[in-house]
Amino acid sequence: MIASSPELANELRKIVGHDHVLTENDLTAGYSVDWTGRFVGSTPIVVRPSNTEETASVVELLNRNSIPLVPQGGNTGLVGGSIPMSREVLLSLKRLNTLEPVDDLALQVTVGAGATLAQTQAHVRDHNFEIGVDLAARDSCTIGGMIATNAGGINVLRYGAMREQLIGVEAVMSDGTVIKHLEGLEKDNTGYHLPSLLAGSEGTLAIITKARLRLRPRLTEKVTALIAFESVHDAVAVSTRLRQKLPSLHALEAIFSSAMTLVSAHIGAQIPIGPNGKAWLLVEVASGTDPFEEFQQALQNCGDTILDVAVATDDRSRSKLWQFREQITEAIAVTGTPHKLDVTIGLSRLEKFIDEIPKVVKRADPNSLTYLFGHLGDGNVHVNVVGIDGSEPSNVVESAVLGYVASLGGSISAEHGIGIAKKSYLHLNRTSDELRFFRNIKKALDPNNIMHPNCMLSD
Numbered sequence: 001m002i003a004s005s006p007e008l009a010n011e012l013r014k015i016v017g018h019d020h021v022l023t024e025n026d027l028t029a030g031y032s033v034d035w036t037g038r039f040v041g042s043t044p045i046v047v048r049p050s051n052t053e054e055t056a057s058v059v060e061l062l063n064r065n066s067i068p069l070v071p072q073g074g075n076t077g078l079v080g081g082s083i084p085m086s087r088e089v090l091l092s093l094k095r096l097n098t099l100e101p102v103d104d105l106a107l108q109v110t111v112g113a114g115a116t117l118a119q120t121q122a123h124v125r126d127h128n129f130e131i132g133v134d135l136a137a138r139d140s141c142t143i144g145g146m147i148a149t150n151a152g153g154i155n156v157l158r159y160g161a162m163r164e165q166l167i168g169v170e171a172v173m174s175d176g177t178v179i180k181h182l183e184g185l186e187k188d189n190t191g192y193h194l195p196s197l198l199a200g201s202e203g204t205l206a207i208i209t210k211a212r213l214r215l216r217p218r219l220t221e222k223v224t225a226l227i228a229f230e231s232v233h234d235a236v237a238v239s240t241r242l243r244q245k246l247p248s249l250h251a252l253e254a255i256f257s258s259a260m261t262l263v264s265a266h267i268g269a270q271i272p273i274g275p276n277g278k279a280w281l282l283v284e285v286a287s288g289t290d291p292f293e294e295f296q297q298a299l300q301n302c303g304d305t306i307l308d309v310a311v312a313t314d315d316r317s318r319s320k321l322w323q324f325r326e327q328i329t330e331a332i333a334v335t336g337t338p339h340k341l342d343v344t345i346g347l348s349r350l351e352k353f354i355d356e357i358p359k360v361v362k363r364a365d366p367n368s369l370t371y372l373f374g375h376l377g378d379g380n381v382h383v384n385v386v387g388i389d390g391s392e393p394s395n396v397v398e399s400a401v402l403g404y405v406a407s408l409g410g411s412i413s414a415e416h417g418i419g420i421a422k423k424s425y426l427h428l429n430r431t432s433d434e435l436r437f438f439r440n441i442k443k444a445l446d447p448n449n450i451m452h453p454n455c456m457l458s459d
Protein backbone atom coordinates (compact mmCIF):
# COMPACT_ATOMS: atom_id res chain seq x y z
CA MET A 1 0.00 0.00 0.00
CA ILE A 2 1.16 3.52 -0.78
CA ALA A 3 1.66 5.38 2.48
CA SER A 4 2.30 9.00 1.48
CA SER A 5 1.76 11.61 -1.22
CA PRO A 6 5.48 11.76 -2.19
CA GLU A 7 5.46 7.98 -2.61
CA LEU A 8 2.31 8.19 -4.76
CA ALA A 9 3.83 11.00 -6.83
CA ASN A 10 6.89 8.83 -7.51
CA GLU A 11 4.73 5.91 -8.63
CA LEU A 12 2.70 8.21 -10.89
CA ARG A 13 5.90 9.65 -12.41
CA LYS A 14 6.85 6.13 -13.49
CA ILE A 15 3.62 6.05 -15.52
CA VAL A 16 3.32 9.56 -17.03
CA GLY A 17 6.85 10.95 -16.77
CA HIS A 18 8.38 13.47 -14.39
CA ASP A 19 6.95 16.63 -15.97
CA HIS A 20 3.35 15.52 -15.76
CA VAL A 21 3.02 14.97 -12.04
CA LEU A 22 2.59 18.34 -10.30
CA THR A 23 2.86 18.65 -6.54
CA GLU A 24 3.90 22.24 -5.86
CA ASN A 25 1.08 24.48 -4.73
CA ASP A 26 1.95 27.14 -7.33
CA LEU A 27 1.42 24.59 -10.07
CA THR A 28 -1.63 22.79 -8.69
CA ALA A 29 -3.55 25.92 -7.61
CA GLY A 30 -4.87 26.68 -11.11
CA TYR A 31 -6.46 23.22 -11.26
CA SER A 32 -8.16 23.74 -7.90
CA VAL A 33 -10.39 26.74 -8.55
CA ASP A 34 -13.38 26.81 -10.87
CA TRP A 35 -14.16 29.30 -13.66
CA THR A 36 -16.40 31.43 -11.42
CA GLY A 37 -13.99 31.49 -8.46
CA ARG A 38 -16.75 30.16 -6.19
CA PHE A 39 -15.29 26.68 -5.68
CA VAL A 40 -11.76 26.65 -4.30
CA GLY A 41 -10.28 23.28 -3.38
CA SER A 42 -6.80 21.82 -3.16
CA THR A 43 -4.97 18.70 -4.25
CA PRO A 44 -1.72 17.02 -3.28
CA ILE A 45 -1.13 15.88 -6.89
CA VAL A 46 -2.16 16.80 -10.42
CA VAL A 47 -1.44 13.94 -12.85
CA ARG A 48 -1.56 14.46 -16.61
CA PRO A 49 -1.53 11.24 -18.66
CA SER A 50 -0.99 11.53 -22.43
CA ASN A 51 -3.04 8.57 -23.65
CA THR A 52 -5.55 5.87 -22.72
CA GLU A 53 -2.94 3.36 -21.54
CA GLU A 54 -1.35 5.85 -19.15
CA THR A 55 -4.80 6.89 -17.90
CA ALA A 56 -5.69 3.24 -17.26
CA SER A 57 -2.45 2.65 -15.32
CA VAL A 58 -3.02 5.78 -13.21
CA VAL A 59 -6.59 4.76 -12.35
CA GLU A 60 -5.54 1.17 -11.60
CA LEU A 61 -2.83 2.41 -9.21
CA LEU A 62 -5.24 4.77 -7.42
CA ASN A 63 -7.93 2.08 -7.18
CA ARG A 64 -5.48 -0.49 -5.80
CA ASN A 65 -4.66 2.00 -3.05
CA SER A 66 -8.23 3.29 -2.57
CA ILE A 67 -7.18 6.86 -3.41
CA PRO A 68 -10.02 9.06 -4.74
CA LEU A 69 -9.64 11.15 -7.88
CA VAL A 70 -11.40 14.03 -9.65
CA PRO A 71 -11.27 14.03 -13.47
CA GLN A 72 -10.87 17.42 -15.12
CA GLY A 73 -11.07 18.57 -18.74
CA GLY A 74 -11.14 22.27 -19.59
CA ASN A 75 -12.30 23.30 -16.09
CA THR A 76 -15.16 25.40 -17.48
CA GLY A 77 -17.88 23.50 -15.60
CA LEU A 78 -20.24 25.75 -13.63
CA VAL A 79 -21.31 23.49 -10.73
CA GLY A 80 -17.94 22.93 -9.01
CA GLY A 81 -17.69 19.38 -10.41
CA SER A 82 -14.18 19.81 -11.82
CA ILE A 83 -12.63 20.86 -8.50
CA PRO A 84 -10.96 18.64 -5.87
CA MET A 85 -12.88 19.87 -2.81
CA SER A 86 -11.67 17.05 -0.51
CA ARG A 87 -7.97 16.78 -1.42
CA GLU A 88 -8.60 14.18 -4.16
CA VAL A 89 -5.91 13.50 -6.80
CA LEU A 90 -6.65 15.69 -9.84
CA LEU A 91 -6.60 13.72 -13.10
CA SER A 92 -6.23 16.19 -15.98
CA LEU A 93 -7.34 14.75 -19.31
CA LYS A 94 -6.29 17.68 -21.48
CA ARG A 95 -3.37 15.83 -23.09
CA LEU A 96 -5.69 13.20 -24.56
CA ASN A 97 -6.36 15.47 -27.51
CA THR A 98 -5.97 13.28 -30.60
CA LEU A 99 -8.13 14.11 -33.62
CA GLU A 100 -8.61 11.04 -35.80
CA PRO A 101 -9.41 11.35 -39.53
CA VAL A 102 -12.97 12.41 -40.35
CA ASP A 103 -15.06 9.47 -41.58
CA ASP A 104 -16.84 11.10 -44.54
CA LEU A 105 -18.81 7.95 -45.31
CA ALA A 106 -20.20 7.31 -41.84
CA LEU A 107 -20.49 11.07 -41.07
CA GLN A 108 -18.61 10.50 -37.81
CA VAL A 109 -15.31 11.31 -36.14
CA THR A 110 -13.36 9.83 -33.23
CA VAL A 111 -11.55 12.30 -30.96
CA GLY A 112 -9.64 12.19 -27.69
CA ALA A 113 -11.50 13.33 -24.57
CA GLY A 114 -9.07 16.22 -24.07
CA ALA A 115 -9.65 17.82 -27.48
CA THR A 116 -11.36 21.16 -27.03
CA LEU A 117 -14.64 21.83 -28.76
CA ALA A 118 -12.98 24.55 -30.89
CA GLN A 119 -10.20 22.15 -31.99
CA THR A 120 -12.79 19.54 -32.91
CA GLN A 121 -14.93 22.10 -34.76
CA ALA A 122 -11.91 23.29 -36.78
CA HIS A 123 -10.94 19.68 -37.55
CA VAL A 124 -14.33 18.74 -39.03
CA ARG A 125 -15.09 22.11 -40.65
CA ASP A 126 -12.53 21.44 -43.42
CA HIS A 127 -14.73 18.50 -44.39
CA ASN A 128 -17.87 20.66 -44.34
CA PHE A 129 -19.17 19.29 -41.05
CA GLU A 130 -20.12 20.73 -37.69
CA ILE A 131 -20.36 19.28 -34.18
CA GLY A 132 -24.02 19.28 -33.07
CA VAL A 133 -23.32 20.99 -29.73
CA ASP A 134 -21.88 24.51 -29.56
CA LEU A 135 -21.34 26.78 -26.56
CA ALA A 136 -19.48 29.94 -25.60
CA ALA A 137 -16.73 28.09 -23.67
CA ARG A 138 -15.72 26.35 -26.95
CA ASP A 139 -12.05 27.41 -26.78
CA SER A 140 -11.51 25.67 -23.43
CA CYS A 141 -14.16 23.02 -22.78
CA THR A 142 -13.20 19.48 -23.81
CA ILE A 143 -15.18 16.76 -25.53
CA GLY A 144 -14.75 14.51 -22.44
CA GLY A 145 -16.06 17.22 -20.11
CA MET A 146 -18.95 17.94 -22.46
CA ILE A 147 -19.94 14.29 -22.46
CA ALA A 148 -19.51 13.98 -18.69
CA THR A 149 -21.87 16.96 -18.19
CA ASN A 150 -24.14 16.14 -21.17
CA ALA A 151 -23.57 19.73 -22.26
CA GLY A 152 -26.35 21.59 -24.06
CA GLY A 153 -25.61 25.02 -25.50
CA ILE A 154 -27.17 26.91 -28.37
CA ASN A 155 -28.19 24.25 -30.91
CA VAL A 156 -30.02 21.72 -28.72
CA LEU A 157 -33.37 22.50 -30.35
CA ARG A 158 -31.93 21.28 -33.66
CA TYR A 159 -29.49 18.48 -32.77
CA GLY A 160 -30.05 17.58 -29.11
CA ALA A 161 -27.54 17.74 -26.25
CA MET A 162 -24.18 15.93 -26.10
CA ARG A 163 -25.75 12.51 -25.48
CA GLU A 164 -27.41 12.72 -28.92
CA GLN A 165 -24.05 13.35 -30.62
CA LEU A 166 -22.45 10.32 -29.04
CA ILE A 167 -22.28 7.07 -30.94
CA GLY A 168 -19.52 5.33 -29.01
CA VAL A 169 -16.97 5.80 -26.24
CA GLU A 170 -13.70 4.48 -24.97
CA ALA A 171 -13.54 4.67 -21.18
CA VAL A 172 -11.32 3.62 -18.30
CA MET A 173 -13.33 1.91 -15.60
CA SER A 174 -12.51 2.25 -11.89
CA ASP A 175 -10.25 -0.86 -11.80
CA GLY A 176 -8.25 0.39 -14.80
CA THR A 177 -10.01 -1.80 -17.38
CA VAL A 178 -10.43 -0.10 -20.76
CA ILE A 179 -13.82 -0.53 -22.42
CA LYS A 180 -13.91 0.45 -26.05
CA HIS A 181 -16.87 0.64 -28.41
CA LEU A 182 -15.91 2.99 -31.22
CA GLU A 183 -17.05 1.09 -34.34
CA GLY A 184 -19.68 3.74 -34.99
CA LEU A 185 -22.57 1.46 -35.88
CA GLU A 186 -25.85 3.40 -36.00
CA LYS A 187 -27.81 0.25 -35.16
CA ASP A 188 -26.30 -1.90 -32.45
CA ASN A 189 -28.67 -3.39 -29.87
CA THR A 190 -26.15 -5.59 -28.15
CA GLY A 191 -26.88 -4.94 -24.52
CA TYR A 192 -26.43 -1.93 -22.23
CA HIS A 193 -25.47 1.35 -23.89
CA LEU A 194 -22.45 2.66 -21.99
CA PRO A 195 -22.24 5.99 -23.90
CA SER A 196 -25.76 6.91 -22.71
CA LEU A 197 -24.87 6.06 -19.13
CA LEU A 198 -21.62 8.02 -19.18
CA ALA A 199 -23.28 11.11 -20.72
CA GLY A 200 -24.11 13.21 -17.66
CA SER A 201 -22.23 10.94 -15.22
CA GLU A 202 -19.91 13.86 -14.23
CA GLY A 203 -16.83 11.69 -13.72
CA THR A 204 -18.47 9.49 -11.06
CA LEU A 205 -18.57 6.23 -13.06
CA ALA A 206 -15.62 6.10 -15.47
CA ILE A 207 -13.01 8.22 -17.23
CA ILE A 208 -13.96 8.99 -20.83
CA THR A 209 -10.80 8.77 -22.96
CA LYS A 210 -12.19 8.87 -26.52
CA ALA A 211 -15.53 9.56 -28.18
CA ARG A 212 -17.09 8.69 -31.52
CA LEU A 213 -19.29 11.65 -32.50
CA ARG A 214 -22.01 12.12 -35.12
CA LEU A 215 -21.29 14.94 -37.57
CA ARG A 216 -23.81 17.49 -38.82
CA PRO A 217 -23.72 19.25 -42.20
CA ARG A 218 -21.97 22.60 -42.21
CA LEU A 219 -24.73 25.09 -42.93
CA THR A 220 -23.06 28.11 -44.44
CA GLU A 221 -26.16 30.23 -45.05
CA LYS A 222 -27.06 31.87 -41.76
CA VAL A 223 -29.26 34.77 -40.71
CA THR A 224 -29.36 36.07 -37.14
CA ALA A 225 -31.94 38.39 -35.62
CA LEU A 226 -32.35 40.14 -32.30
CA ILE A 227 -36.03 40.65 -31.55
CA ALA A 228 -37.34 42.91 -28.77
CA PHE A 229 -40.62 42.34 -26.88
CA GLU A 230 -42.74 44.34 -24.50
CA SER A 231 -43.54 41.27 -22.43
CA VAL A 232 -42.19 37.82 -21.63
CA HIS A 233 -45.55 36.46 -22.70
CA ASP A 234 -45.04 37.78 -26.26
CA ALA A 235 -41.47 36.44 -26.41
CA VAL A 236 -42.63 32.95 -25.38
CA ALA A 237 -45.54 33.00 -27.84
CA VAL A 238 -43.25 34.02 -30.73
CA SER A 239 -40.66 31.42 -29.74
CA THR A 240 -43.30 28.69 -30.03
CA ARG A 241 -44.44 30.00 -33.39
CA LEU A 242 -40.90 30.05 -34.74
CA ARG A 243 -40.33 26.49 -33.53
CA GLN A 244 -43.46 25.41 -35.39
CA LYS A 245 -42.91 27.33 -38.63
CA LEU A 246 -39.16 27.50 -39.20
CA PRO A 247 -37.50 24.24 -40.29
CA SER A 248 -34.14 26.09 -40.53
CA LEU A 249 -34.32 27.26 -36.87
CA HIS A 250 -30.81 26.79 -35.42
CA ALA A 251 -30.77 28.77 -32.16
CA LEU A 252 -33.46 30.45 -30.04
CA GLU A 253 -31.92 32.25 -27.10
CA ALA A 254 -33.42 34.66 -24.58
CA ILE A 255 -32.08 37.69 -22.75
CA PHE A 256 -34.21 39.35 -20.05
CA SER A 257 -33.95 43.03 -19.10
CA SER A 258 -31.36 43.16 -16.28
CA ALA A 259 -29.02 40.84 -18.23
CA MET A 260 -29.46 42.97 -21.37
CA THR A 261 -28.58 46.18 -19.48
CA LEU A 262 -25.53 44.54 -17.91
CA VAL A 263 -24.15 42.94 -21.07
CA SER A 264 -24.62 46.10 -23.15
CA ALA A 265 -22.56 48.08 -20.64
CA HIS A 266 -19.96 45.28 -20.53
CA ILE A 267 -19.39 45.26 -24.27
CA GLY A 268 -19.62 49.06 -24.47
CA ALA A 269 -22.71 49.17 -26.68
CA GLN A 270 -26.21 50.59 -26.53
CA ILE A 271 -29.11 48.15 -26.23
CA PRO A 272 -29.53 47.88 -30.02
CA ILE A 273 -33.33 47.72 -30.19
CA GLY A 274 -36.29 48.11 -27.83
CA PRO A 275 -34.35 49.88 -25.05
CA ASN A 276 -37.36 49.64 -22.73
CA GLY A 277 -38.21 46.06 -23.68
CA LYS A 278 -38.74 43.24 -21.17
CA ALA A 279 -37.30 40.39 -23.25
CA TRP A 280 -35.18 39.84 -26.34
CA LEU A 281 -34.89 36.73 -28.47
CA LEU A 282 -31.69 36.01 -30.34
CA VAL A 283 -32.79 33.81 -33.22
CA GLU A 284 -30.56 32.13 -35.77
CA VAL A 285 -31.64 30.22 -38.87
CA ALA A 286 -29.16 28.12 -40.86
CA SER A 287 -29.50 26.18 -44.07
CA GLY A 288 -27.69 25.02 -47.21
CA THR A 289 -29.67 27.60 -49.19
CA ASP A 290 -30.48 31.20 -48.22
CA PRO A 291 -33.06 31.02 -45.37
CA PHE A 292 -33.72 34.80 -45.34
CA GLU A 293 -37.15 34.74 -46.99
CA GLU A 294 -38.42 31.86 -44.90
CA PHE A 295 -37.29 33.73 -41.79
CA GLN A 296 -38.81 37.04 -42.88
CA GLN A 297 -42.11 35.32 -43.64
CA ALA A 298 -42.16 33.62 -40.24
CA LEU A 299 -41.47 36.93 -38.48
CA GLN A 300 -44.22 38.71 -40.44
CA ASN A 301 -46.65 36.00 -39.39
CA CYS A 302 -45.93 36.81 -35.75
CA GLY A 303 -48.03 39.98 -36.16
CA ASP A 304 -47.64 43.03 -33.98
CA THR A 305 -46.33 41.27 -30.88
CA ILE A 306 -42.80 42.17 -31.94
CA LEU A 307 -41.56 45.54 -30.66
CA ASP A 308 -38.55 45.81 -32.95
CA VAL A 309 -36.10 43.59 -34.81
CA ALA A 310 -32.48 43.84 -35.97
CA VAL A 311 -31.39 41.42 -38.68
CA ALA A 312 -27.81 40.45 -39.56
CA THR A 313 -26.76 38.42 -42.57
CA ASP A 314 -22.97 38.82 -42.79
CA ASP A 315 -20.59 37.16 -40.32
CA ARG A 316 -19.40 40.41 -38.75
CA SER A 317 -22.85 41.77 -37.94
CA ARG A 318 -24.07 38.35 -36.87
CA SER A 319 -21.27 37.98 -34.33
CA LYS A 320 -21.97 41.52 -33.06
CA LEU A 321 -25.52 40.42 -32.24
CA TRP A 322 -24.27 37.19 -30.66
CA GLN A 323 -22.10 39.22 -28.27
CA PHE A 324 -25.24 40.38 -26.48
CA ARG A 325 -25.92 36.74 -25.59
CA GLU A 326 -22.51 35.11 -25.37
CA GLN A 327 -20.84 37.83 -23.28
CA ILE A 328 -23.42 37.68 -20.48
CA THR A 329 -21.53 35.02 -18.50
CA GLU A 330 -18.37 37.12 -18.54
CA ALA A 331 -20.30 40.34 -17.83
CA ILE A 332 -21.74 38.74 -14.68
CA ALA A 333 -18.37 37.27 -13.65
CA VAL A 334 -16.73 40.70 -13.59
CA THR A 335 -19.39 42.02 -11.20
CA GLY A 336 -18.65 39.35 -8.58
CA THR A 337 -18.90 35.67 -7.69
CA PRO A 338 -22.24 34.41 -8.99
CA HIS A 339 -24.40 31.55 -7.85
CA LYS A 340 -25.47 29.93 -11.10
CA LEU A 341 -28.83 28.22 -11.09
CA ASP A 342 -29.46 26.58 -14.43
CA VAL A 343 -33.05 25.38 -14.63
CA THR A 344 -35.76 24.20 -17.02
CA ILE A 345 -39.34 25.39 -16.74
CA GLY A 346 -42.31 24.26 -18.84
CA LEU A 347 -43.08 27.03 -21.36
CA SER A 348 -46.63 27.48 -20.05
CA ARG A 349 -45.15 28.53 -16.67
CA LEU A 350 -42.21 30.55 -17.96
CA GLU A 351 -43.80 34.00 -17.88
CA LYS A 352 -44.84 33.53 -14.25
CA PHE A 353 -41.37 32.23 -13.43
CA ILE A 354 -39.51 35.18 -15.00
CA ASP A 355 -41.81 37.57 -13.18
CA GLU A 356 -41.61 35.85 -9.79
CA ILE A 357 -38.02 34.69 -9.54
CA PRO A 358 -36.35 38.08 -8.85
CA LYS A 359 -38.84 38.53 -5.97
CA VAL A 360 -38.11 35.01 -4.67
CA VAL A 361 -34.38 35.87 -4.71
CA LYS A 362 -34.86 39.28 -3.04
CA ARG A 363 -36.86 37.69 -0.23
CA ALA A 364 -34.07 35.17 0.33
CA ASP A 365 -31.25 37.73 0.12
CA PRO A 366 -32.22 41.41 -0.09
CA ASN A 367 -28.62 42.35 -0.94
CA SER A 368 -28.51 40.50 -4.22
CA LEU A 369 -29.06 41.09 -7.93
CA THR A 370 -30.66 38.61 -10.35
CA TYR A 371 -29.79 38.20 -14.02
CA LEU A 372 -31.94 36.02 -16.28
CA PHE A 373 -31.08 34.65 -19.72
CA GLY A 374 -30.97 31.26 -21.39
CA HIS A 375 -31.90 28.89 -24.15
CA LEU A 376 -35.61 29.64 -24.59
CA GLY A 377 -36.07 27.02 -27.30
CA ASP A 378 -35.41 24.41 -24.59
CA GLY A 379 -37.25 26.17 -21.73
CA ASN A 380 -33.81 26.56 -20.13
CA VAL A 381 -33.37 29.68 -17.97
CA HIS A 382 -30.06 30.65 -16.37
CA VAL A 383 -30.80 32.33 -13.05
CA ASN A 384 -27.59 34.08 -11.98
CA VAL A 385 -27.46 35.75 -8.59
CA VAL A 386 -24.66 38.07 -7.37
CA GLY A 387 -24.34 40.05 -4.15
CA ILE A 388 -24.84 43.82 -4.63
CA ASP A 389 -21.23 44.45 -3.58
CA GLY A 390 -19.91 41.56 -5.70
CA SER A 391 -19.82 39.15 -2.77
CA GLU A 392 -21.45 35.72 -2.92
CA PRO A 393 -25.18 35.71 -2.23
CA SER A 394 -26.55 33.79 0.72
CA ASN A 395 -27.00 30.03 0.22
CA VAL A 396 -30.65 30.53 1.12
CA VAL A 397 -31.03 31.84 -2.46
CA GLU A 398 -30.24 28.36 -3.78
CA SER A 399 -32.90 26.58 -1.76
CA ALA A 400 -35.47 29.32 -2.46
CA VAL A 401 -34.94 29.28 -6.24
CA LEU A 402 -34.57 25.52 -6.65
CA GLY A 403 -37.52 24.85 -4.33
CA TYR A 404 -39.66 27.22 -6.42
CA VAL A 405 -38.49 25.53 -9.65
CA ALA A 406 -39.40 22.10 -8.28
CA SER A 407 -42.81 23.40 -7.16
CA LEU A 408 -43.47 24.39 -10.81
CA GLY A 409 -42.47 20.91 -12.01
CA GLY A 410 -39.16 22.15 -13.47
CA SER A 411 -35.66 20.68 -13.46
CA ILE A 412 -33.01 22.04 -11.05
CA SER A 413 -30.31 21.34 -13.65
CA ALA A 414 -31.00 21.80 -17.34
CA GLU A 415 -27.50 21.44 -18.77
CA HIS A 416 -24.70 22.19 -16.28
CA GLY A 417 -25.13 19.10 -14.12
CA ILE A 418 -25.27 18.60 -10.36
CA GLY A 419 -21.58 18.66 -9.37
CA ILE A 420 -20.92 19.94 -5.87
CA ALA A 421 -23.25 22.94 -6.09
CA LYS A 422 -26.53 21.09 -6.36
CA LYS A 423 -26.01 17.66 -4.84
CA SER A 424 -27.98 18.48 -1.72
CA TYR A 425 -30.95 19.48 -3.91
CA LEU A 426 -31.08 16.39 -6.15
CA HIS A 427 -33.94 15.00 -4.06
CA LEU A 428 -36.12 17.86 -5.35
CA ASN A 429 -36.22 16.16 -8.77
CA ARG A 430 -35.42 12.50 -7.97
CA THR A 431 -37.30 10.14 -5.68
CA SER A 432 -35.53 8.19 -2.94
CA ASP A 433 -36.02 5.04 -5.07
CA GLU A 434 -34.27 6.68 -8.01
CA LEU A 435 -31.42 7.89 -5.80
CA ARG A 436 -31.01 4.39 -4.33
CA PHE A 437 -30.86 3.03 -7.89
CA PHE A 438 -28.21 5.66 -8.82
CA ARG A 439 -26.12 4.62 -5.79
CA ASN A 440 -26.40 0.96 -6.79
CA ILE A 441 -25.06 1.76 -10.27
CA LYS A 442 -22.21 3.74 -8.73
CA LYS A 443 -21.38 0.92 -6.31
CA ALA A 444 -21.38 -1.69 -9.07
CA LEU A 445 -19.06 0.28 -11.34
CA ASP A 446 -16.87 1.79 -8.64
CA PRO A 447 -16.85 -0.53 -5.60
CA ASN A 448 -13.94 1.31 -3.92
CA ASN A 449 -15.66 4.67 -4.41
CA ILE A 450 -12.61 6.36 -5.93
CA MET A 451 -14.27 8.01 -8.96
CA HIS A 452 -15.15 11.55 -7.92
CA PRO A 453 -16.80 10.35 -4.69
CA ASN A 454 -17.95 13.81 -3.56
CA CYS A 455 -19.76 14.74 -6.75
CA MET A 456 -23.46 14.51 -7.63
CA LEU A 457 -24.67 11.98 -5.03
CA SER A 458 -24.86 12.81 -1.32
CA ASP A 459 -23.90 10.06 1.16
Ligand code: FAD
Binding pocket: 035, 070, 071, 072, 073, 074, 075, 076, 077, 078, 081, 082, 093, 113, 134, 135, 136, 137, 140, 141, 142, 143, 144, 145, 146, 147, 148, 149, 150, 151, 152, 153, 154, 202, 203, 204, 206, 207, 208, 209, 329, 330, 415, 416, 419, 452, 455
Ligand atom coordinates in the same frame (compact mmCIF):
# COMPACT_ATOMS: atom_id res chain seq x y z
P1 FAD B 1 -14.73 20.28 -16.69
O1 FAD B 1 -15.25 21.56 -16.21
O2 FAD B 1 -13.28 20.06 -16.60
O3 FAD B 1 -15.48 19.08 -15.95
C1 FAD B 1 -16.87 19.02 -15.89
C2 FAD B 1 -17.30 17.68 -15.25
O4 FAD B 1 -16.94 16.59 -16.10
C3 FAD B 1 -16.63 17.38 -13.92
O5 FAD B 1 -17.54 16.68 -13.09
C4 FAD B 1 -15.45 16.48 -14.29
O6 FAD B 1 -15.06 15.64 -13.22
C5 FAD B 1 -16.03 15.69 -15.46
N1 FAD B 1 -15.06 15.30 -16.50
C6 FAD B 1 -14.29 16.13 -17.25
N2 FAD B 1 -13.61 15.40 -18.18
C7 FAD B 1 -13.95 14.11 -17.98
C8 FAD B 1 -13.58 12.89 -18.62
N3 FAD B 1 -12.73 12.85 -19.66
N4 FAD B 1 -14.13 11.72 -18.16
C9 FAD B 1 -15.00 11.73 -17.11
N5 FAD B 1 -15.38 12.86 -16.48
C10 FAD B 1 -14.87 14.03 -16.91
N6 FAD B 1 -22.56 24.41 -20.51
C11 FAD B 1 -23.63 24.07 -21.25
O7 FAD B 1 -24.16 22.95 -21.11
N7 FAD B 1 -24.19 24.95 -22.15
C12 FAD B 1 -23.67 26.18 -22.36
O8 FAD B 1 -24.19 26.95 -23.13
C13 FAD B 1 -22.51 26.54 -21.61
N8 FAD B 1 -21.92 27.74 -21.82
C14 FAD B 1 -20.84 28.08 -21.08
C15 FAD B 1 -20.26 29.33 -21.29
C16 FAD B 1 -19.16 29.72 -20.53
C17 FAD B 1 -18.54 31.06 -20.79
C18 FAD B 1 -18.64 28.85 -19.55
C19 FAD B 1 -17.44 29.23 -18.74
C20 FAD B 1 -19.20 27.61 -19.35
C21 FAD B 1 -20.30 27.21 -20.09
N9 FAD B 1 -20.91 25.97 -19.92
C22 FAD B 1 -21.99 25.62 -20.67
C23 FAD B 1 -20.40 25.03 -18.90
C24 FAD B 1 -19.22 24.14 -19.38
O9 FAD B 1 -18.54 24.71 -20.44
C25 FAD B 1 -19.70 22.76 -19.76
O10 FAD B 1 -20.22 22.12 -18.63
C26 FAD B 1 -18.62 21.86 -20.37
O11 FAD B 1 -19.23 20.69 -20.84
C27 FAD B 1 -17.51 21.46 -19.40
O12 FAD B 1 -16.43 20.91 -20.13
P2 FAD B 1 -14.95 20.89 -19.48
O13 FAD B 1 -14.05 20.15 -20.39
O14 FAD B 1 -14.53 22.25 -19.13
O15 FAD B 1 -15.23 20.02 -18.18
Ligand code: MLT
Binding pocket: 078, 136, 153, 326, 328, 329, 340, 342, 374, 375, 382
Ligand atom coordinates in the same frame (compact mmCIF):
# COMPACT_ATOMS: atom_id res chain seq x y z
C1 MLT C 1 -24.80 30.03 -21.26
O1 MLT C 1 -25.79 29.56 -21.80
O2 MLT C 1 -24.36 31.15 -21.55
C2 MLT C 1 -24.11 29.19 -20.26
O3 MLT C 1 -24.72 28.03 -19.91
C3 MLT C 1 -23.25 29.86 -19.27
C4 MLT C 1 -23.92 30.43 -18.06
O4 MLT C 1 -24.91 29.89 -17.56
O5 MLT C 1 -23.42 31.42 -17.56
Ligand code: ZN
Binding pocket: 153, 374, 375, 382, 415
Ligand atom coordinates in the same frame (compact mmCIF):
# COMPACT_ATOMS: atom_id res chain seq x y z
ZN1 ZN D 1 -26.45 27.72 -21.16
